[in-house]
Amino acid sequence: MPGETLNGTDAGPRRMNRSERLSGLAQQHGALVTLVIAMTVASLSFDTFLTGDNLENMALSSAFLAVVALGMTFVIVTGGIDLSVGSLFALGGVLAAWGSQYGTAVALLLPLAGCGLIGLLNGVLIARVGLPPFIVTLAAMLGARGVLLAITDEGSTTYLVDKDSFFATLGQSSLGGIGVPVWITVALFAVGAVVLRRTRFGQYVYAVGGNEDAGALMGAPVARTKISVYTLSGLCAGLAGALNAAWLLSGVTILGSGMELEAISAVVIGGTLLSGGSGFISGSLVGVLLLKVIQNVINQIGSLDSAYQQVVSGAFLAVVVVAQTWLGRRRRVL
Template identity: 40%
Template sequence: MADSTQHPATVQDFARIDEVTTLKERSLAQKIFASQPFWVTIALILICLVMNWVEPTFLTSGNLYNITRNFAFIGIMALGMTAVILTGGIDLSVGSVMGLVGVVCGLLLQAESHWLVAVLAGLATGALAGAVNGVLIAYLRLPPFVVTLGMLSVARSLAVVLSQNKMIYEFGPYADQFNWIGGGQVLGISNPVWMLVLLTAVFGLVFNFSAWGRYLYAIGGNENAARLTGVPVDRIKLQAYVVAGLTAGIAAVMIVGWQGSAINALGTGYELRVIASTVIGGANLMGGEGGAYGAFVGAALIEVIRNALLMAGVDSNWQGTFVGVFIVLAVLLERIRGKKSD
């Protein structure tokens, strides 16, 4: 009797296991196809293939080198911006912070400081600007839009004052070492791209597998609920803005090294491209949704489109129009995906 009662149960158990396995496989496929970064990647590949068919020089090593290097700076900043957007915030000051960091690095090099001192001072400047934003937003409860808009103006003004509205290009005895940071290459790939790949991997791990990353998503999903569950909301918000300022500093150091000069106008308009990269890559401006790979592929798509327009002979003044259209389409796609999931 015992065997006869156990046998049917065992068969049913195997049936249940098969059902669960099928559900998991189906949910995984649905998750992939519902992922905005996945479709952005598909769009990126299709655009590259079409452009290579129209203009065979598009996928040459030289043009790919330029494309990857150019979007690396935006991608690095987009990673920090993703951390801020995950909390439901925004940082409009990253472009101006970039300009301020570039001027600080240039002035220190001009004063014949060691290149490492210039780099550390630049990164500290970016982090400090982010900390000011974070304190005002997290602890004084001021709106992120207003605070970072104010920092946009302050940082740009400081850059103009410190540089005396002049280009800084005499980098002193450590110019070659500093310039290699952004202008050098390893294995035929520019240093900024290596930095972007490294940071994407680091941010991906942090967002998905660390308590800090889970806190970011929790705050963006429901800040009040996050507070009730013991999440240190104010401290995490502050850290997110510091990270955004720090990534702007990293990008600034590398782009000044690549250009071999620093100007106070560096980074003008970059905040739009950075935010566009995160949104196109699947970040939700309401918070709680986004990822490192999305920021990476979003930045890549914008630069590929920009490069394709130039090679197709389209007036460069139209670039802003295309970026704006893609932002709206990305938000529309997010809205459609949200309705389907509901």
């Protein structure tokens, strides 16, 4: 009879489970497969792609965006969005460069305190007042950029970091041929993966993003969880800005423009659903690396304008979102 195997068991559910598993694997590991293919093609096409200097530059440039994307992952898993991280990244860099004259502790704590406070305010307005995340974080983006301009006299003042300070070594030195910012990023992602997948707080994050009302009925502290993830996003953006200032030895005011869109793209490309409730810390890291590989390949070509990076990244993101939507519908049908 249809739906039966030779030994008399029903093969229909087994086929559906297999299709569902394949859809889940495609969502979770599709970016990694694409990254491997992209790196293979790039290494075969350009002799300089796999050189130590090029890989080191890609790793360093990826580290700062990755830290921002780490915080963004928690926000998007809850079903939210944070448009303020680009401005907070720039603000964190300026605060760190200014604070470095008073020592490494001030250079690190000042951007964490300032950017974390803005993230906390975002979370309170979203979770307690009930304002839309898009509007709140857009206002924070503009407000943080305004604070940045006020601190730097409309961008005319650039604060420098003493190259002989310990703070500078965080951005300039390396361990085993790999920059310290890269090691810090790897450590943060390892901790973030454990927190999201293995702790009660991580379960709350998934519950809030999956179904906020159901999560509340299950005992998840919805408001507190939202406030926590937006605060975490602000802290990550501030830390990334501080590390970038240590690397550049200055607080550059023009940085961070469009970084929020890059971070969102990396998180979504890595398999986190914009609708919330599903996401992977490791996937966000893969998404960042994939974006940087695409940018590097365009730079390797040389004849293409830098604007093509945005065109390719946008087109790739559109493809990923369509694929995620299709996979999500397929899994619900199965």
